[in-house]
Amino acid sequence: MIFIFAWLLSSCVPTKKYEELDKRYRSADRKVTQLQKSNEYNEKVIADLEQKAALLENLREELNETKQKLASLEGSHQQLQKSYDNALVEKDKLITTYSEDMAAFSRELATKEKDLNDQKVSLDSLMRDIEMRERKLTQLRDESNQQKxxxxxxxxxxxxxxxxxxxxxxxxxxxxxxxxxxxxxxxxxxxxxxxxxxxxxxxxxxxxxxxxxxxxxxxxxxxxxxxxxxxxxxxxxxxxxxxxxxxxxxxxxxxxxxxxxxxxxxxxxxxxxxxxxxxxxxxxxxxxxxxxxxxxxxxxxxxxx
Missing domain, CATH: 3.30.1330.60 (OmpA-like domain)
Structure with missing residues (x-):
């Protein structure tokens, strides 16, 4: 640029043209500078975009992995849900069976308690009868001894x-x-x-x-x-x-x-x-x-x- 400018000066370019050229030069120089700045900015933007693109790719890969894991988890969840549902069914069956067993046990217990009470009454009666017989036996023994x-x-x-x-x-x-x-x-x-x-x-x-x-x-x-x-x-x-x-x-x-x-x-x-x-x-x-x-x-x- 300097050489061109010097050449223009040495070529005895008229002042008006020189000024016009100088003005263009300066305008072009500013544009170049702006372009350089714009280019640098664009390069930074591109680098940033490339970095973001790489990050996005990584995120996409992670997303795919997450989707796969999610799909796997959903399968496990479904399996667990099925197992849970089966467990609920079994629990209901066990509760029903337990309730029936408890009812049967309660009836059996009531029967045994009644039998036990009946046996106690019989035992009390038997004990009274034994005591009475012992008294009779003592009387008989005493009477027999007296007679002897x-x-x-x-x-x-x-x-x-x-x-x-x-x-x-x-x-x-x-x-x-x-x-x-x-x-x-x-x-x-x-x-x-x-x-x-x-x-x-x-x-x-x-x-x-x-x-x-x-x-x-x-x-x-x-x-x-x-x-x-x-x-x-x-x-x-x-x-x-x-x-x-x-x-x-x-x-x-x-x-x-x-x-x-x-x-x-x-x-x-x-x-x-x-x-x-x-x-x-x-x-x-x-x-x-x-x-x-x-x-x-x-x-x-x-x-x-």
């Missing part, structure tokens, strides 16, 4: 009262809670007779005096024979002899309601009827004394009621 003591004392009293008679004619034993006073035929009767002689009468009167003080004793008089003779005659003789003994006992103060007369003939021997000695043992009259069990029966009846 009474029978022991009675045996001792009878033994003492009849100790003047020989053991072959009169014996006393205790068996199964009963006292057996056995009197031989020789003490009471002649052979084949039902009439009591004086010695036998004396023994029976002494026995009656002891038994009068024991009003709770029942008496069974049994007549026994050997096997000689006919069965009918032996039945008859054993009953007659038992009845004769009862007549003396009742005549000496014993209550007839407490006495039983019975004949056993030869059907309840104490020895085989094979020798005269054994037959002599079988020819006997037994006075069997037993405690009055009416009190015990009443206890049993009360327990049953």
């Amino acid at each position: 003591e009474q029978m022991d004392m009675l045996k001792s009293t009878i033994t003492e009262a009849l100790n003047s008679f020989s053991k072959t004619d009169l014996s006393i034993r205790e068996k199964d809670g009963k006292i057996y006073v056995s009197l031989s035929q020789e003490l009471l009767f002649a052979k084949g007779s039902n009439v009591i002689d004086n010695q036998g009468r004396k023994a029976l009167i002494q026995l009656a005096s002891v038994l009068r003080d024991n009003r709770e004793i029942n008496i069974n008089v049994e007549g026994h024979t050997d096997s000689d003779g006919t069965p009918f005659r032996n039945w008859q003789l054993s009953v007659e002899r038992a009845t004769a003994v009862v007549q003396i006992l009742t005549a000496n103060g014993l209550n007839p309601e407490r006495i039983i007369a019975s004949g056993r003939a030869f059907y309840s021997p104490v020895a085989p009827n094979d020798t005269e000695e054994n037959k002599n043992l079988n020819r006997r009259t037994e006075i069997i004394l037993e405690p009055n069990l009416e009190i015990l029966y009443k206890l049993f009846e009360n327990e049953g009621s």
Whole structure:
């Protein structure tokens, strides 16, 4: 530019043209400067746009990745939603089942509570019954002990009262809670007779005096024979002899309601009827004394009621 300007000056260009050229030059120079500035600005703008374009591309790539992730998440979400819905359905089923089970359990529990209450009532009743039975058993035991003591004392009293008679004619034993006073035929009767002689009468009167003080004793008089003779005659003789003994006992103060007369003939021997000695043992009259069990029966009846 300087060379052109100098050339123009040296070429003797007229002043007016020079000024016009100078003016153009200056105008062009300003435009060049503006263009340079505009170019620099444009370059900056382009660089900035390129940077933004690169950033935009990165954002686009990130957006694509985000879309892919979103699509994947949406798939997972759908799967999770499906699982959640299935879980809700299962939960509703479980709640329904649980409710039904709880209702059944409540019914069963109510039934068991009722059964338990019924069992408790039964148990209470059973305990009361056991306590009552224990009281009855204690009463029975006490009564039995009292009767045993009474029978022991009675045996001792009878033994003492009849100790003047020989053991072959009169014996006393205790068996199964009963006292057996056995009197031989020789003490009471002649052979084949039902009439009591004086010695036998004396023994029976002494026995009656002891038994009068024991009003709770029942008496069974049994007549026994050997096997000689006919069965009918032996039945008859054993009953007659038992009845004769009862007549003396009742005549000496014993209550007839407490006495039983019975004949056993030869059907309840104490020895085989094979020798005269054994037959002599079988020819006997037994006075069997037993405690009055009416009190015990009443206890049993009360327990049953």
